[in-house]
Amino acid sequence: MKFDPSAFPTKTGVYLMKDGQKRILYIGKARSIAVRLKQYFSLHDERAMVPMLIEQVETIDTILTRNEKEALLLENTLIKQHQPKYNVCLKDDKTFLAIRLSTKREWPMLDLVRMKELSYDQGEIFGPYTSAFSARKTFELLKKLFPLRKCTDKELYRRKRPCILHGMKRCLAPCVGLCTADEYQSTVRDAIHFMHGNTKEVLSDLKRKRDAAAEEKQFEKAQIYHEHVLEIEDLVTSKTAVYPLLQGAIDVIGFSRSAGYIFIVILFFRDGKLTSLEHHDFANVVSDDAGALTSFLMQHYQEAAARPDHLFLPFEIEQQSVVSSHLGLKITIPKAGKKRQLVELARINANEFYEQEKNAIVQNEDLLARMQETLMLKNFPSRIECFDTSNLSGKDAVAAMVVAIDGKIEKKESRLYKIKNSEGDDYNAMKEVLERRYKKTEKGNLPDMIVLDGGKGQLAILEKLLERHDIVTIDTLALAKEEGRHDKGITREKIYRGHGAAAVELDRFSPLLFFLQTLRDEAHRRAIGYHKKRRAKTLFRSLIDNIEGIGPRKKEKLIKAFGSPKAALLAPEELLKETGFLTEANIKALKQRAYSSIFSSGETESSS
Known part of the structure; x- marks a missing residue:
């Protein structure tokens, strides 16, 4: 302009x-x-x-x-x-995991949930965790250290005797009165203190409980408390990075910028201990360093469930006093001494993540360059789109498209398709999904290469479609499975190329073959997953809709009572009787339909 x-x-x-x-x-x-x-x-x-x-x-x-x-x-x-292309844009944390302690309930419990399922009036929220592995590891540790209930509210009030978790010392069994409300709430408070990093208070409380149990000659209970004390002490002493001068909750930010990428690392210090590390990377950012870091802090901390008291930054940011006031955080730019060393440590970590990412990018570029040479492709395969279809005896046909950009699968680019006119034929299903993807596509949004899960037949369908739409610049491949196998083992497979080129058989240990198999397997996994989801929805909806004696009102009541048609169909007879609105004939019809429709099904699933 x-x-x-x-x-x-x-x-x-x-x-x-x-x-x-x-x-x-x-x-x-x-x-x-x-x-x-x-x-x-x-x-x-x-x-x-x-x-x-x-x-x-x-x-x-x-x-x-x-x-x-x-x-x-x-x-x-x-x-x-x-989410503009050239801004610092944090990934949507609604898919991240968090740990919830539902303190609003009479008997609180811990559970692992997605951020999109949370509201902050449900109790204490810890997270989000950018690493699902870290979230699950922390969750398992909490369940081990703090034996809170694991069952649902309905199960809690229905039980007449403790479950196996009580015998494993993993639950206090409030369901049958084996602990008092005060004892249970004390454990809840310990869990909250622990998650906030106040391990001293947790240890003090556990030792007091241990000693009290020993005095009352409840030696088994005292032994459990003692084991928890040892586990927490071992966890605390294993944190080798200790900085006595840092008290409270402090986040130290490291910043690195190179070759069009920005890497930001956060070191989390709690009461002088380095508890964890988190890193973020951004590409194509136009803003200068101060603007980029300002944007990151505003997005990252504005809706954080647990904010630190203090931030250490490597340099001044835009409108620093405004950001500090808005986020409710004290911001310091250390110039020298121990605090500056911590900022430098964060920067070193940011540089290290950049080097790791750079090496991965170089490796991917080498792999794609070898692919272009080995398979004699017209284009460098920067953007690859891979398709697979799935159906069950010709029913509920679906397809999945997986996209790899610069050798990396991009989940946000992937698509799922519900096939409308497949007629029980894998070829027609593939034809439909390809037509829907490419008939109205913009020329600037075309891939460099298309990969199909199939053989010559699927490839011929694709080539005719591209020719009909005057698309001649795309490389096309079809990956044929060895003897119909769909496992992830080391297999020998044929790669059919477009325009009548001879098929290629790569060495079964070839990194190129492994990359193409990874793409194909991911498309297959997504197609199968989507198909199962649709199949289950159709199956259980049709079962509920067609039960004699159960009309729209009873159906609505069943779903409200049990949460879903599937849960209602599979519910035990005792629970069905407790609803109060089902007759003996209704319950009998439900059980007969569940047995005949689910347990007698002999259909098998297939994927192209």
Whole structure:
């Protein structure tokens, strides 16, 4: 676009740069919008991504604000909403795991949940965890150290005797009154203290309980408390990184920028101990270092379940006092001494993650270059789309598309398809999904290569479709399984190439074959998973809908009582009787239908 400074306001606000299709590329803020935009369109801006951005900009929208604080908050809100390509955009944490302690219940319990399932009025929330492994490891440790109930509310109040977990010393068994409410709440408080890093209080309480149990000659209970004390003491002493001068909750931020990437590392210190590390990476960021770190902090800490008291940063950020006040965090830029050493430690970790990522990128590029050479491809396979279909005896046919960009599977790009007119035929199913994907596609959104799970037949369907839509630039492959196998073992498979080229058989230990198998297996896994989900939904809905004597009202009551048609169908007779609205004939019909429809099913599942 031709830039005219007079067309833009000189006041404070937010600007949105858009491409020709009105997609937002970048969102920024400025004290004077016109002055800031002039910097972008001058030839003096040395930031690497700016020329690439400006080349795509067709229009710029502006939103005026009363002051810089409002501009900062609005910018953060719009970035989270639109996720522009050239901004620092945190991944949506709604898919991350968190640990919930449901303190609002009479007998609280721990569970592991996705952030999208949470509301903060449900009790204590710990997370989100960017690493699912770390979340599950912490959850298992909590269950071991703090024997709270694991059963549902309905199961809790129904039990007449303790379950096996009580015998394993993993539950206090409040269901049958084997512990008092005070004892249970004391364990709940210990779990909360432990998750907040207050291990001293937890140890003190456990030792007091141990000694009290020993005095009352409850030696088995005293032994359990003693084991928990030893486990926590071992956990605490295993933290070798101890900094006595750091008290309270402190996060130390490390920042590294190189080759178009930004890496940010957070070191979590709690009462002088380095408890964990978290890292984030971003590509194609236009903002300078101060702006990028400001945007990251606003997104990361604004909705965090547990914030630190203090942040150590490597350099000053934009509107530092505003950010500090808005987030409720004290911000310090250490200049020297022990605290500066910690910031330097965080930076070293950020550099290390960059080196690891760089090595992985180089390896992927080498692999893709060898693929282009070995398979004689027209294009460098930067974007690869892989398809697979799945059905059960021709019913509930579905398909999955998995996308790999620069050798890495991108989950957000993947798609699932419900086949509408498959007629029980794998070829027709593949034909339909390919037609839906490519008949209206934009030329700029085409892949470099398409991979199908199948053989010559599927490949012929794809080539005819591409020819019909005048798409001639894409490489096409079909990966034929060895003797119909779909396992992940080391197998010999044929790779059929488009335009009548001879099939290729790679060595079974070939990294190229392994990469293609990984793509194919991921598409297969997604197709099978989606098919099972649809199949189960159809199966249980049809069973509930067609039971004699159970009309719409009873069906609605059943779902409300048990949570889903499947749960209602498989519920024990005792629970069905307790509902109060089912007759003996209704219950008998439910059980007969469940048995005949589920346990007598002999169908088998298939995938192309």
